[in-house]
Amino acid sequence: MIVITSPHIAEERIAEIVRHIEKSGVQAHVSHGKDRTVIGIIGRAEPSLAEHIRSMQGVENVIKISKSYKLASREFHPDDTIIEVKGVRIGGDDLVVMGGPCAVETPEQIDEIARLVKEAGGQVLRGGAFKPRTGPYSFQGIGVEGLKWMKEAGDKYGLLTITEVMAPEFVDICAEYADIMQVGTRNMQNFDLLRKLGTIQNPVLLKRGFSSTYDEWLNAAEYILAGGNPNVMLCERGIRTFETYTRNTFDLAAVPVIQELSHLPVIADPSHATGRRELVERMTKASVAAGANGLIIEMHTDPDNSATGDGVQSLFPDQFANLLKELEQLAPLCGKQFNTEKAPAEAFATWRK
Amino acid sequence: MIVITSPHIAEERIAEIVRHIEKSGVQAHVSHGKDRTVIGIIGRAEPSLAEHIRSMQGVENVIKISKSYKLASREFHPDDTIIEVKGVRIGGDDLVVMGGPCAVETPEQIDEIARLVKEAGGQVLRGGAFKPRTGPYSFQGIGVEGLKWMKEAGDKYGLLTITEVMAPEFVDICAEYADIMQVGTRNMQNFDLLRKLGTIQNPVLLKRGFSSTYDEWLNAAEYILAGGNPNVMLCERGIRTFETYTRNTFDLAAVPVIQELSHLPVIADPSHATGRRELVERMTKASVAAGANGLIIEMHTDPDNSATGDGVQSLFPDQFANLLKELEQLAPLCGKQFNTEKAPAEAFATWRK
Amino acid sequence: MIVITSPHIAEERIAEIVRHIEKSGVQAHVSHGKDRTVIGIIGRAEPSLAEHIRSMQGVENVIKISKSYKLASREFHPDDTIIEVKGVRIGGDDLVVMGGPCAVETPEQIDEIARLVKEAGGQVLRGGAFKPRTGPYSFQGIGVEGLKWMKEAGDKYGLLTITEVMAPEFVDICAEYADIMQVGTRNMQNFDLLRKLGTIQNPVLLKRGFSSTYDEWLNAAEYILAGGNPNVMLCERGIRTFETYTRNTFDLAAVPVIQELSHLPVIADPSHATGRRELVERMTKASVAAGANGLIIEMHTDPDNSATGDGVQSLFPDQFANLLKELEQLAPLCGKQFNTEKAPAEAFATWRK
Amino acid sequence: MIVITSPHIAEERIAEIVRHIEKSGVQAHVSHGKDRTVIGIIGRAEPSLAEHIRSMQGVENVIKISKSYKLASREFHPDDTIIEVKGVRIGGDDLVVMGGPCAVETPEQIDEIARLVKEAGGQVLRGGAFKPRTGPYSFQGIGVEGLKWMKEAGDKYGLLTITEVMAPEFVDICAEYADIMQVGTRNMQNFDLLRKLGTIQNPVLLKRGFSSTYDEWLNAAEYILAGGNPNVMLCERGIRTFETYTRNTFDLAAVPVIQELSHLPVIADPSHATGRRELVERMTKASVAAGANGLIIEMHTDPDNSATGDGVQSLFPDQFANLLKELEQLAPLCGKQFNTEKAPAEAFATWRK
Structure with missing residues (x-):
């Protein structure tokens, strides 16, 4: 100082x-x-x-010349953190793909999408059961029932599941049904929620606040780490700027910056970062080229009739599958491995036994 | 649409x-x-x-050509909302001044500051008992004990009290001790907290999210109103921009804009908006000229040795008192009334009986 | 360093x-x-x-711990710079009001508006003869002819004139007809233009770039000062942020900040800063309360049929006149003097002789 | 409308x-x-x-529902614009790499760097002879002499040259010596400069203003196109946001967005966008994955002792050469072709005859 x-x-x-x-x-x-x-x-x-x-x-x-976070820093923990869940490795040179709808709607919808995510080579099923909404009159999510359907679909097809947890009192129920807990952009500095997540061991995907600096983001991760949960990954999902053509401005340089400052895995979310389906494929590939450890991508079988607002940024299933095929070739040129065929199924099977 | x-x-x-x-x-x-x-x-x-x-x-x-909020809109409720608490009127053509330290530290400190706020002509005592902190290793506030000291000081000198409530589970205890509940900038979209505040009747001061649009801010107010609590006031406290010389950029045009879009009172916070003591006096006067219904100002008897980080933006007691004297003259030129002498004491006394 | x-x-x-x-x-x-x-x-x-x-x-x-500008800094020149032109003083404790249309349209229009500015108590007539336009197909201004009409109107009614100069090659012709040279927000870092303005002695009103920091702004002023022209005033006209309801975000704290860092006069432009007529009056008063040395306000006799795009932010003549009456009372409470009656006419008459 | x-x-x-x-x-x-x-x-x-x-x-x-630009729009010109200069094709499925120092310093320096750019497989030599500087006391560039050295080096090694032109009066001299005219971020709305560039036929690389929207950027291109010069390419170089860890925020989604709205080639500038050498390689690869038609990258043989401020973001020659080797493999997976060996030399030789 x-x-x-x-x-x-x-x-x-x-x-x-x-x-x-x-x-x-x-x-x-x-x-x-x-x-x-x-x-x-x-x-x-x-x-x-x-x-x-x-x-x-x-x-x-x-x-200040020293950083205010410690456990999250690369200085404190020089090697990459690798989070292992049911045989899936997040971090290091593995590339993980999470796919699924914005919101869980029906058991049939989530089962069908889970099947398609698995077939395409994804390892994690995403889906919201509780949704944060800017206004009180919008669809607020289907609740615990949705978590159960998601868990069933994940178990059936051999996929991990990730879902957003919105308040401390929901952490336990979400952790019972889902593998990975997602903290949304509006909750990045909900310190009570962060502290509660520090008391469990489920991996946490911490989305960057839409106007948060790298420093604030890593300090938010520090709250979870300091509570005793070392399984944190960070998710760049776009920031708010003067440009409104895209839903957010995708700050892709955050990927190498955070990997330099921290040992935690970094996941990119091209769906929310751009908010436009036609941009998702190229920005997914750009995320891998920037060194992301994983991707979280919205996919829906019928986006025109989805119950939620994010259809416009969801890929169709065939787009999703083709994109993953392309990542298979791209990943090795970017120091990552990704295999749409065997690896995930095998790994999951191994874990099952 | x-x-x-x-x-x-x-x-x-x-x-x-x-x-x-x-x-x-x-x-x-x-x-x-x-x-x-x-x-x-x-x-x-x-x-x-x-x-x-x-x-x-x-x-x-x-x-969209209709607004997504309804109860908060001026179209729905053409007259100004006036919130009355223990004889103090917030809204309309009254000007309310809230003053006090960033954080409650000791009973002596808060008693002394309360006396000074009252003597200067303020009507509300501010002070934080629970503090939101970017990093987990900073001072997190003194807790419920602080609320009690504040209530005592408020009762002794005839001041309303306002304090920040940080999570749904603290709403009841805060509402027991403090008159006005403050929602901080990082919690503006903590929807569970907003919903909980909709179930009580204490007035709520809703700070603008540091990167929230007017529309998002009024939608956040709508959550509280829709829950059944009509006593909401909005507080402009600066937004995050590329300029970092000041702690935030004070978007003072928000005052007339919100008063046009909504019937709710608008309070200005020149202390957090600027983050620099030397700017607070002028920006307080500018807030009144812009039409604010009230002010929330940090004041401390010994900012150099305050236990918290905001000493640098706290006024000294004599600066605070002189400023209020100036507002007394300025307010009538801006369509507001403010009297450092009789009004608050009288009103409070009336309410006491 | x-x-x-x-x-x-x-x-x-x-x-x-x-x-x-x-x-x-x-x-x-x-x-x-x-x-x-x-x-x-x-x-x-x-x-x-x-x-x-x-x-x-x-x-x-x-x-860096020393500032990169020197001549513009308060350290170098502790006293306020006061620019005197034809008996009008800009800086110190005088308040100067500049009013007029976005663009000069006809000799009759500018004569009529000049009369109204003068009657209301303004000291400077504003008007654009060359206009910067985002797209090439918009109205680009009327050219040199407009400068002549403006000069005639200014001379007739005893008003200084200010006009925007858009490129180095126009500096001489503008300086021949207008008293004050305005540098627009898009040209704040047009260094050739700044250097050219350093070679004349007409006062320059340097608008802040819409995304420029205080430091960059003062460095731009330094270019003009370093060239030998000490008559620079700075104009806050709003910055670009995520909020798009207002045309810009009026960073009113810039007024006291720049007055602390620099000795140069600071003018506020509530018309461009808000882009909405209904906000101009309150933000003008707020500018005076924040300590501005002057104001530049758009006024038009028939904004609905103005040839240019800025009718929506122009005051009607009676609004302008009433506002200046209010400033007369407000100014002394903010350490400034302003008199709609005698002072300007007298001063100008004195200068004429 | x-x-x-x-x-x-x-x-x-x-x-x-x-x-x-x-x-x-x-x-x-x-x-x-x-x-x-x-x-x-x-x-x-x-x-x-x-x-x-x-x-x-x-x-x-x-x-407005129609766009304000026309010649720049994809609707008006559905096919990709391909700019051909001396056998080098910019646009379509070719990938072009521009490399070189921030500023031309000596004939030896620029000759040495040109040789290295050519050997690595680049097609264009970049270098500034006139430099825009925030403050008047910084190094302002070496002037016309530098343009001559650059032209000699380009001719010797078979490289196109690109240099920044800062004011209308320099357009002719720059166009005499350099192949491609660069408009810097601070000049994107210097309309006189744009108009002058519309009167020549040299290709223009138009950098995005650091706070300009897509719409403003395409309107700036429209000025050049409307003047009669169809050879415009757009360059994303990062925008100004609240995040200051990187020099700018690299808005990489601009690449597919602009390619959708317009037929003009899009070049990415990872050096200025990040301002940090350690981020340049990954963000270059991400640019190609996002679909960029080309790259402009700073490279210097001795960045520690460069005469200008941008050493910190310049690659060392071996980093530059290795990166281009990687692009050779990456490009075909992203629908582009790039060959570090034969293509450029051959093309240039053909053009020479």
Whole structure:
């Protein structure tokens, strides 16, 4: 941490700032510049110290040079985290594909889609049973019943399942039925929810807040890790900018940035990031080229008549299957392995026994 | 709602879209343009219809022309909502001032600050007992004990109290001790929390999400109103933009915009919006000139040694008192009334009896 | 300037960075932290040094602590700059009001509006003769003829005139007819234009680029100042954000921020900042409360039939006149003086003689 | 174009709006909704009509449904534009790679880098002779001399050259020495420059303004096309958002979006978009996967000692060469062809004869 003073402040004022710093049990190291004085802080300071000092008179700026998250950082854990669930590996050089509808609608719908995800080579079935909605009068999801249908379909076809959990009180029921817990973009800083997810062991897919910085995102992951759950993956799903033609702006550079700052797997969500079906295929391939550890893609058998609002960004089943075929060839050129044929079925079978 | 087709689509496709619309119980009205066809929808459609139709082939765009919120809209409720609590009126042509520290620290601290807020002419004591923190290692607030100290101070000096409530399970305990419930910027779309706040009658101050549009903000208010609690006020606290010199960008035009779209009172928060003490006074006056119904301002007796991070944006007590004196003169020029002397004390005394 | 190294780098690497720094004629001051080493640079470094060092291996970050602009800074010139033109003072505690149409259309139109601006108490007539347009097929302005009509109207009624200059080759002709040169938001970083404006002495109103930071804005002013023209004022006209209900987001805190960082006058443009007539009056008053040195406001006698696109944000003449009456009362509460009656006429008359 | 009225306005007001519309030579088609009336406009209206009508009383909103650009649109020109220069094809299914330093420094430097670009398989040499700089005290480029050195190097090794042109008065001299004219992000709406570029036939690479929408960008291209120069390519180089870890946010979805809206080639600039060397390789591959027609990449033999600020984002020559080798394999999986060996040399040789 570095403290920069206002220009030409009195020596006594500097001494006072130094006293304040040293009171906190860390060392201060003063350098006099031409106009301003710079005080370096040596030792690990309390996170709140920066804020205290910034509010002191005579202080122009305080710059943190260590990161505020620790468990999530690559410095703390140099090797890639690989999350293993029922034989599926997420992280490292495996590529994982999650597919399915925005919302679970009927047992038949989710069974049919699960079959298609499996046939195409996907490993995880996505589907929402509880949906966050901007306005109170929109379809809010089908509830626990939907979780059961999804679990049945996942078990039948040998797919992991992922579903969004929206509040601390739903964590236990979701964790009972689904393999992976998804935290939605609006809940990235719902700290109670994060803390609750730190107490279970199911993997958590933490979506980036639609206006959250990398630093805030990794701090949100830190909440879960600090609670004792090491199985966190991060999902880039687009950010809010001035451009409104696409639903969000897909910040694909987040993939290599987060992999550099952190050891956690990074999943890309081209469906929500673009909000337009015709962009999903190319942005999926771009995600793999950027180094993503996995993808979460919306697919629906009848998007025109889907019960929810996201039909417009859902692939048709044949588009989904063709895309996965293409990834099979693309992945090895990007340091990843992906096989639409044997691997997932085998792995799952192995786990079943 | 208006549906715009792709250029030159077949008549049968248009007929299919019309059938889909009319199935929903509303009327379709087709106009053929030179390239595109426009289909107007007459009647109140389900919110999800727009999304369905947008996802159909041959549809280029769907434009909603009615608003998705209703109870919060000025059309539904043409007169200003005035919230009355213990004799203090929020809304209409009264100006309300809320002041106090970022966080409650000790009983002495909050008693002393309450006295200063009251003496300066404020009507509401603010203070956080539970604090949302970006990282898990920061000070998280003092908890229920702090609520009690705040209530004591409020009762002693004749001030309403406002505090942030961070999760549904804390609503009841907060509502027991504090008069006004504050929803923080990160929780604006915590729909479970909003729904829970719809079930009580304490006034709610709903802060704007730091990247939320006016439409999303009013839809969040709609959740609370639709639940049965009509006492909602909206608080502009700055939005996130590319400019980082100030903590946020204070979108002060939100004040007249929201007052035009909605009947709910609008409170301005110049402390969080700017994050810098030296800007708070001028931006407070600008808020009043923009027509705000009230202000929420951080004030601390010893910001250099505050236990929390927001000292840098807290006014000193004499700055706070001088500012309120200035507002007394400014308010009448802006269609508002504000009196640092008699009004609040009297009103409170009346309510006490 | 402060250089922060990567964690745990070799001593030789540090020595190499230090050699590189000292080669540039400034001193390096090394402090060893727990993980990282911090190197302070003492003396005024070339602006490009920061960039060089940032690109060296082993360097994690370089932080500039001196500002890159000098002549525009408050440190360099502690007193407010007051620009005097024909008896009108811009800066300090005078409030200046500029009013008029988006575009000059006919001699009659501009004569009529000039009369109304003067009667209402304004001091400057605004009007565009050359217009920047997003697409090539829109109305591009009436050209030099319009400048002449404007000058006639200004002379007749005793008003200064301001007009936008769009390219270096138009600077001389604009400066011949108009008193104040306006640089539009899209041209804030048109460096050739800025340099050319540095060679004349007419005051320049430099609009903020719609996505420019304070730092970039002051650096743009520095181009003009460094060229030898000290008569620069800065104009906040709204920035581009995710919110599209208003044409721009009016960053009103820019007014006190720029006045703190710089000695140059700050003008607010509530018309372009909001893009909606119904918001202009309140945001004008808010601008004065925030401390603006002046205002530039669109006014038109017949906005419904104006030849240009900005009718929707133009005040009607009676709105304009009433607003200026209100400012007369408001200004003294905000440390400014403004008189709709005598002052401007007198001042102008004095200058005429 | 569609006009939406305020709720419940009088019939006479509607009639007045209709009269206004029909006066412009287009037809109006009125549909009465429950609250609002919608007026469809049939026929091609003047671009300014929308703005006029929006400013009329009783009008709530005007929605344009045709695009404001025409020559740049895919509707107008369904086939891909392919620009051919000296045997190099830009557009369609060819992939073009432009490489070189931020700034031309010495004849030796540019000769050496040209050789390396050619050896690696690139087809175009980039280099700046005039540099736009935020502040007036930074290195501003070496000028015309640099253009000559670049031309010599390009001719010697068989490379096209591209350089930034910063003002209308430099267009002729740049066009004399360089093959492709680059318009920088700050000049995307320098309309005089665009118009001047419309009068020549050299291909123009038009960088996206750092806060410009797709629509504004295509309108800027329209200026050049409308002037008579059909050889325009568009370059995505990142946009400004709240995230500051990367220099810009690389909006890679712009590649398929622009290719859908327009027939012009799209080039990606991963160097400026990320501003960090360690991200360039992956984001280059992602650009190809997203469907880019070409790449512009900074490469330098000695970035630590480059005279300009962008060393930190420049690849080393071996990184550049390895990356192009990878693209050779990747391109065919993304519908593009790229050959580091024969094609460019041959093509250039053919052109030379």
